[in-house]
Amino acid sequence: MARTRLYRHGVLEAEGFPVAEVSDHVADPSCAIWFDLCSPSPEELAMISEELGLHELAVEDVLQDRQRPKLDVYDSHLFLTVYGERLDDETGELASTEINVFVTPNALVTVRDNDLFDMREVVKRWDANRDLAKYGVGYLLHGLLDVVVDGHFTVIQALDDQLEDLESDLFDGRPSPALQRHTFALRKSLVGFRRSALPMREVVNSLIRRDLHVVEPGMAPYYQDVYDHVLRIAEWTDSLRDLITNIRETHLTQQGYRLNDIMKKLTSWAAIIAVPTMITGFYGQNVPYPGSEQPIGFWTSSLVIVVASAGLYLAFRKRDWL
Known part of the structure; x- marks a missing residue:
């Protein structure tokens, strides 16, 4: 089921209308339209591509899984790929949602490969900043990126907390096989998260460029704030990568020390x-x-x-x- 919204002159006018009605409003420059699709079929994507004049390469990227986070510039629209991330507190495993975004002068189309990323948070962010709706698609895109980056913050904070607990367990007692499995799971999650988070620097930095005409001057400080958050996440991710490497090396050192202690006793x-x-x-x-x-x-x-x-x-x- 698609979710839709229509803003006219910066005021929310309608939502929940059929996607087929998008073509009735997309030609009106006073309108800003958003609709969201979850796991659409190739036929549905073909219909949307025809309605909005989307490039075939961008539509092809939607159909292929695990694209790198990126920003592609076409003549009639922009195409973004970002990832919504969630971390399982018990297993340390990372759950990702690929979000493909088409940005036209007055329409924002989001296409998700699963429903793990909750678009209701994005809608709440838009409703909490109604005074920015006058900026149209730039306002809609900012709300989406802001929620995605905040989700990255939540994941990196959870990873940091779990690594601190892991470090305490490593020195407080004898490492168990369960602890080793948890270390491996966290390291795997951190590597996957890094692949999603680090390219966001290029994506957001490219959006701020004036020649793309996506970010109006009034929205520039808000995009700059998102960019600052992305930089903090990137630096935090690199520091955690060093930390988990040190934990792994310490674990190996402890194993060598215990083996040496056993050999001395024998x-x-x-x-x-x-x-x-x-x-x-x-x-x-x-x-x-x-x-x-x-x-x-x-x-x-x-x-x-x-x-x-x-x-x-x-x-x-x-x-x-x-």
């Missing part, structure tokens, strides 16, 4: 056990030795075993090997 006990093994081995020799077949020999060898073993044990304990 070596120490082997040295201690070797003492009675060596001394008692004399009893199996075929030649006489001092104290052979006499009580003094037994007590002497036993005393040597106890003293030598105790001495080795204390020496290894002093070096923290045991």
